[in-house]
Amino acid sequence: MTSAHAIASDVRAGARRASDVLEDFLGRIEMHDGDVHAFNTVTADQARAAAAAIDAAVDEGRDPGPLAGVPVAFKDNLCTRGVATTCSSRMLEGWQPPYDATVVQAMTAAGAVMIGKTNLDEFAMGSSTEHSAFGPTRNPHDLARVPGGSSGGSAAAVAAGFAPLALGSDTGGSIRQPASLCGIVGIKPTYGRVSRYGLVAFASSFDQIGPFAADVADAALALGVISGHDPADSTSIPAAVPDFEAALGRGVEGLRVGVISELTGSGRNGAATGGPGTAGAAGEVLDGIDADVTERVHEAADALADAGATVGRVSVPAVTYGLTAYYLIAPAEASSNLARYDGTRYGLRVDGADVEEMNRLTRRAGFGDEVKARIMLGTFALSAGYYDAYYGKAQRVRMLTRRDFDAAYADFDVLLSPTSPCVAFRFGERADPMTMYRCDTCTIPSNLSGDPAMSVPFGIGAEGLPVGVQVLAPALGEEPMLTVAAALERAAPPLPAPPLSTVADPTEGA
Amino acid sequence: MGDGTAISSEQVAHVARLARIELTPDEIEHYTGHLGRVLEHAGELEDLDLADVPPLAHPYPLSNVFRDDVAGSPVDRDEVLSQAPAASGGQFEVPPVLGEEA
Numbered sequence: 001m002t003s004a005h006a007i008a009s010d011v012r013a014g015a016r017r018a019s020d021v022l023e024d025f026l027g028r029i030e031m032h033d034g035d036v037h038a039f040n041t042v043t044a045d046q047a048r049a050a051a052a053a054i055d056a057a058v059d060e061g062r063d064p065g066p067l068a069g070v071p072v073a074f075k076d077n078l079c080t081r082g083v084a085t086t087c088s089s090r091m092l093e094g095w096q097p098p099y100d101a102t103v104v105q106a107m108t109a110a111g112a113v114m115i116g117k118t119n120l121d122e123f124a125m126g127s128s129t130e131h132s133a134f135g136p137t138r139n140p141h142d143l144a145r146v147p148g149g150s151s152g153g154s155a156a157a158v159a160a161g162f163a164p165l166a167l168g169s170d171t172g173g174s175i176r177q178p179a180s181l182c183g184i185v186g187i188k189p190t191y192g193r194v195s196r197y198g199l200v201a202f203a204s205s206f207d208q209i210g211p212f213a214a215d216v217a218d219a220a221l222a223l224g225v226i227s228g229h230d231p232a233d234s235t236s237i238p239a240a241v242p243d244f245e246a247a248l249g250r251g252v253e254g255l256r257v258g259v260i261s262e263l264t265g266s267g268r269n270g271a272a273t274g275g276p277g278t279a280g281a282a283g284e285v286l287d288g289i290d291a292d293v294t295e296r297v298h299e300a301a302d303a304l305a306d307a308g309a310t311v312g313r314v315s316v317p318a319v320t321y322g323l324t325a326y327y328l329i330a331p332a333e334a335s336s337n338l339a340r341y342d343g344t345r346y347g348l349r350v351d352g353a354d355v356e357e358m359n360r361l362t363r364r365a366g367f368g369d370e371v372k373a374r375i376m377l378g379t380f381a382l383s384a385g386y387y388d389a390y391y392g393k394a395q396r397v398r399m400l401t402r403r404d405f406d407a408a409y410a411d412f413d414v415l416l417s418p419t420s421p422c423v424a425f426r427f428g429e430r431a432d433p434m435t436m437y438r439c440d441t442c443t444i445p446s447n448l449s450g451d452p453a454m455s456v457p458f459g460i461g462a463e464g465l466p467v468g469v470q471v472l473a474p475a476l477g478e479e480p481m482l483t484v485a486a487a488l489e490r491a492a493p494p495l496p497a498p499p500l501s502t503v504a505d506p507t508e509g510a
Numbered sequence: 511m512g513d514g515t516a517i518s519s520e521q522v523a524h525v526a527r528l529a530r531i532e533l534t535p536d537e538i539e540h541y542t543g544h545l546g547r548v549l550e551h552a553g554e555l556e557d558l559d560l561a562d563v564p565p566l567a568h569p570y571p572l573s574n575v576f577r578d579d580v581a582g583s584p585v586d587r588d589e590v591l592s593q594a595p596a597a598s599g600g601q602f603e604v605p606p607v608l609g610e611e612a
Contacts, residue, residue: 095593096593097593098585098586098589098590098593099585190570191569191570192570192572205567205568205569206569231577234572234575235568235570235572237570237572321554321555321558324551324552324554324555325555327548327551327552328552335529339529339530342530343595344594344595344602344604345590345593345594345602346593346594346595347593347595348595349595349596351605352605353605353606354605354606354607355604355605355606355607356530357605358604358605359530360530360531360532361532363529363530363531363532364531364532364533367531372531372541373541373544373545375529375531376522376525376526376529376531376541376545377545377548377549379525379528379529380517380521380525380545380549383525383528389556390549390552392565393555393558393560394552394555395565395566395567396558396560396563396564396565396566397555397558397560397563398565398566399563399564399565399566400560400563402566402569403563432547433544433547433548434547434548434551437548448569449569450569450570451569475569475570
């Protein structure tokens with residue numbers, strides 16, 4: 001598989017044509033996406049025109065940018081002008097936005113070539129892509145298993161070699177968890193680091209856009225391209241964008257790494273290591289996080305210690321309540337954001353005798369089961385008589401999470417935990433809503449706090465499936481996060497390639 | 511909360527009306543179970559003493575976010591209306607809001 005770095009370098013130097021690169025990837029999609037179903041739409045014609053324009057620029061001596069000729073897949077909740085943006089919902093089937101998301105503009109301005117729009121759980125509500133109105137995406141490592149979600153299509157696209165880069169959105173773990181299950185790198189940046197203008201809103205105080213890539217260097221490259229202040233997003237942070245790639249080569253010597261006790265079971269890297277912060281009151285250890293996953297996290301911590309980091313255990317007690325708080329706040333925000341789908345301005349309309357009947361019938365037909373459930377849950381949590389007990393209390397837990405992280409970061413530069421409590425599971429295995437929601441146990445705390453976090457592959461777990469380790473950092477702490485992620489990548493045991501890639505590559509030997 | 515059933519089917523029917531989602535009686539039962547399972551889990555927050563903890567609505571507070579008062583380029587009206595279920599005369603078209611007699 002060719003990295004984004006290698007493609008851009010070759011295309012800029014005139015050593016490879018963007019058009020040839022594109023055809024290689026389109027060939028792989030043609031051959032394998034019938035099995036994987038990573039894409040809702042493959043934008044082949046548009047991509048061919050864009051690649052030809054990149055090649056023309058190179059021919060004329062102009063530099064197309066740091067992503068010259070790199071095919072990129074966009075999650076289908078990112079607005080792309082004139083290209084269907086469905087959110088994998090019947091509600092928006094066929095809708096063509098009148099503008100591009102800021103991240104789409106940024107990627108194409110850097111020379112990237114949009115290759116398609118990827119599948120997701122409807123309106124990004126889910127952890128498996130099983131809730132897509134257009135059918136699930138399958139995990140390239142095992143087609144009988146989910147790729148995670150909600151950005152399952154973007155994760156699967158990169159894992160299957162359909163694109164070197166993809167963008168997704170992360171509201172409760174929707175970038176990191178599928179990255180973990182698909183054996184690739186996924187970053188949720190600091191809330192506000194990347195503009196959300198043109199991201200179809202789910203839960204506005206959590207939503208954040210970030211990149212997927214096969215390695216940390218490519219993910220850092222894409223992160224640099226999409227980061228930065230945007231006047232079109234009032235939550236966008238007016239801070240300078242660091243050189244993220246420069247952080248990759250820094251050593252971890254002297255960095256203080258805390259393993260989150262509540263998310264890693266008992267046992268290793270305990271108080272005996274004598275790291276800072278180990279005196280903190282130990283919180284409750286959460287059930288339901290598989291031993292094959294926590295074992296990889298402890299191995300990752302050991303590897304960092306071997307590389308010179310100071311490793312200790314740290315308690316972040318509020319993470320045990322994060323899931324509950326999130327599943328009240330996020331549906332509440334969703335119930336408000338999704339009120340706009342009323343059959344008036346875009347998407348589906350089912351006619352009714354009056355406007356209100358049109359609203360009810362449109363929303364009945366347009367939304368899937370999980371989306372309806374979350375809208376109603378959020379409406380209930382915000383309704384008179386229940387607001388304080390549910391939404392109000394959840395917001396206080398959110399503050400508790402913020403405080404507990406602040407305390408942890410007084411003693412540690414970065415934290416480690418599993419990304420997902422388990423490896424990729426089989427379709428239908430987590431049909432019960434609470435069982436599905438627990439997929440987000442380890443990722444939600446960073447959405448509550450707004451801090452950056454990312455998933456890095458680190459070995460395999462049950463049945464040879466990929467395990468991701470989560471690296472968490474304080475707000476705007478992407479640099480130490482990437483330094484640690486790069487060190488973990490260097491120390492990680494090799495991951496078996498998805499079986500798909502062993503199928504004859506149409507571009508080889510042709 | 512606390513009485514074993516976190517939400518009743520009557521409450522679900524009410525919430526569905528508020529959220530403007532048409533549901534059949536069978537679907538109301540289905541969502542009563544679904545929401546009930548989540549809300550029962552939410553009961554764990556009852557035991558937390560949060561009296562001294564203020565609510566947090568937004569993870570990275572910014573205030574007074576202004577931009578220069580200059581005209582931007584709006585999205586194209588015809589492009590927007592071309593995606594609407596019904597439009598005429600440069601406007602979105604909807605069924606009667608107040609009934610035919612209004």
